[in-house]
Amino acid sequence: MDEFNYKASAELFPSRRYAKTQQTRYRRFATAAEAIRYLIEDLPSSGRAGSFLEVEEKRFEGEAIRALYDAAAYPLGRRKIAA
Template structure:
C-alpha cells in the first residue's frame, strides 16, 4: 500500500442520519488533510462512522480517517480539546 497523500485533492461524503436529513452534503477539498480536519474537528462525531473520504480513487471509512488524522505524518495543526 502506498503512503497516504495528505496533499491530494479529496472528496468527503458525510453519512446520512436515519432520523433526520443531514444538512451536510458532499464537499470537495484542495487537500486530504483539510478534508480530514473538517471530518474530525467540525462534523458531529456521530456522522464520522458512516462517512467516506475519497482520495485519488481510493475510499476510506471513518475509522481510517481517524487513523490518518492521528498519524504523526498529518501535516496540519490539530485543534486542542
C-alpha cells in the same frame, strides 16, 4: 498503511442519515489534510459515522480516517477535540 498523499484533493461523502438531518452534503476539498481535519474536528461523531473520504480513487472511512489524522505525517496543526 501505505504512504498517503495529504496534498491530493479529496471528496467527502457524508452518511445519508446525517446528511438528511443536518443538511450536510457532498463536499470537495483542495487537500485531503483539510478534509480529514474537517471530519475529525468539525463534525460531531454522529456525522462521522457512515461518512467516507475518497482520495486518489481510494475510499477511507471510520478508523482509517482517524489513523490518518493521528499519523506523524499529518501536515496540519491539531485542535484539542472531544472524543
